[in-house]
Amino acid sequence: MKEIIDASGLSCPQPVIRTLNAIKKTQENELTIIVDTETSKENISRAAQAQGWKVDDVVFEDDQYRILIRKE
Amino acid sequence: MVGIETSDDAAVYYINDETALIQTLDFFTPVVDDPYTFGQIAAANSLSDVYAMGGDPILALNIVCFPDCLDPAILSEILRGGQDKVIEAGAVLAGGHSVSDDEPKYGLSVAGLVHPLKIMTNSQAKPGDLLILTKPLGVGIINTAIKGEMASPSAVENAVFSMTLLNRIGKEAMEDLEGVHSITDITGFGLIGHAVEMAEASNVTIRLNSREIPYIREAEEYAQLGLVPAGAYKNRDFFKEKIFMSEGVPMYLQDILYDPQTSGGLLISIAPKDAPELMNRLEDSPVAYGCIGKVEVFQNRFVIAE
Incomplete structure (x- = not known):
């Protein structure tokens, strides 16, 4: 299960x-x-x-953006 | 004499050959936690519109929204901050009006006087003029960092110092310089937005040299961390048809150029012959400043930032 921050x-x-904070803590x-x-x-x-990460994907759905970020 | 047509800083009403009345009103929600500081900032911001028209404030009235559930001592501190700035401006605070509201808001309606021939509008910038900006940019970004409890003590100190500083200093520095053609103050639309308004009203193009823009040092780091207020993005989208932003301007500096300012400085369009004298005088004052660009004949976009 991937980590999701709502x-x-x-x-x-x-x-x-x-x-x-999530970037700092996550494994x-x-x-x-x-x-x-x-x-x-x-x-x-x-x-x-x-922080040396980048946005991989943004999905706009139900008035919300789901942003996938990935460590470079 | 000055109305809503040119998006200027205040209304101006002709009284006689010697005197015109400047009238302005502004108020907003707290940008800092300390009520006394907030009062000072709100008052400095309201008084600024009079200075931006070349006038001197004479009379101010409080506008207050305050929740019933909060300690009235907080309101007293806000009003004390406002009062102190009005006194510093040499004007009189003569009461005001308050209403009950969920969120505190404070500001002033200020009346000022100016000689009708010395009114400084935003519509007289001339090709060949240099542009001088007083006060550093970036306070909107710092205020966002303060909200997120990410701001360093020195960033807070620098932003508060700048926001509480009266634009009287800038106004008095240029008072007897005949080369001053146009002035506006930098507030919610950011440097870019207010430069567009000046260029549009003057029918010229303003070319900004982003390397010369004074800004509070920490704003660079906070912009890169994503502590950019919504107003900066709104300004970017709202003015995009009217400006050209060179790709050479780093992203954080673009954010700073669009950053909405609270109690920001003055943008002064001045003939090159008088610019060195103005800069000399500002050098001897507590105000940070920069010679940030020049005015050119109109060429397709109102502001070119490079």
């Missing part, structure tokens, strides 16, 4: 903080983050890159 409904910058090479604003989607892409 940050939907959280206001900026909480989704980014959760993503940064996995990929994480899925769920957010519901364009701002959070953009910011998570920046946060991932700053």
